[in-house]
Amino acid sequence: MLTEKLTGILTDEENLLSSILKTAEEKQTALVANNRDALDACIKEEEKFLPRLREIEFSRIKAIQSVYLTVGKKTNDFTIGALISEFEENLSDEEKNILSEKQEAIRNLINTITKLNEQNLFLINHSRRFISETINAIINSSERSILDKKV
DSSP: OTTHHHHHHHHHHHHHHHHHHHHHHHHHHHHHHTOHHHHHHHHHHHHHHHHHHHHHHHHHHHHHHHHHHHTTOOOSOOOHHHHHHHTTTTSOHHHHHHHHHHHHHHHHHHHHHHHHHHHHHHHHHHHHHHHHHHHHHHHTOOSSOSSOOOO
16 A cells, blocks of 8 residues: 555644644634633643644655655655646556545535634634724813722
8 A cells, every 4th residue: 555654644734633623613712702721721732732733744745755666756846636636547546546545525624714814814804803993082082081090
């Protein structure tokens, strides 16, 4: 099986992306609930995932490179789709299906994480704008003094 190691790496990547998605969802919940402690915990968790994701990506590229080198080919395109296209005749239907399913699952996870992060960014920006407008309203209020000045 040409792609056994690669399949294991893709499974690891899929699992890690699922964990990242779960953390992003928890972060959104913490943002909406204004729970600073939960938000800090989510950020620390995400920081742990990033080096691991980088490591998995490096392993994936090396595994794809290994498949190409096994048959004496070189490539600059280290995507799963390119691998399937290039080795279509060398891969069994089962291997093609597994790789395609992993590729699709990873793509879906990345898209979902991206959308969730965009939503989180919107929530953060909206909160910042609300705080800024509130501060401006307080500072620019000429009707009465907000702060007591006792001497």
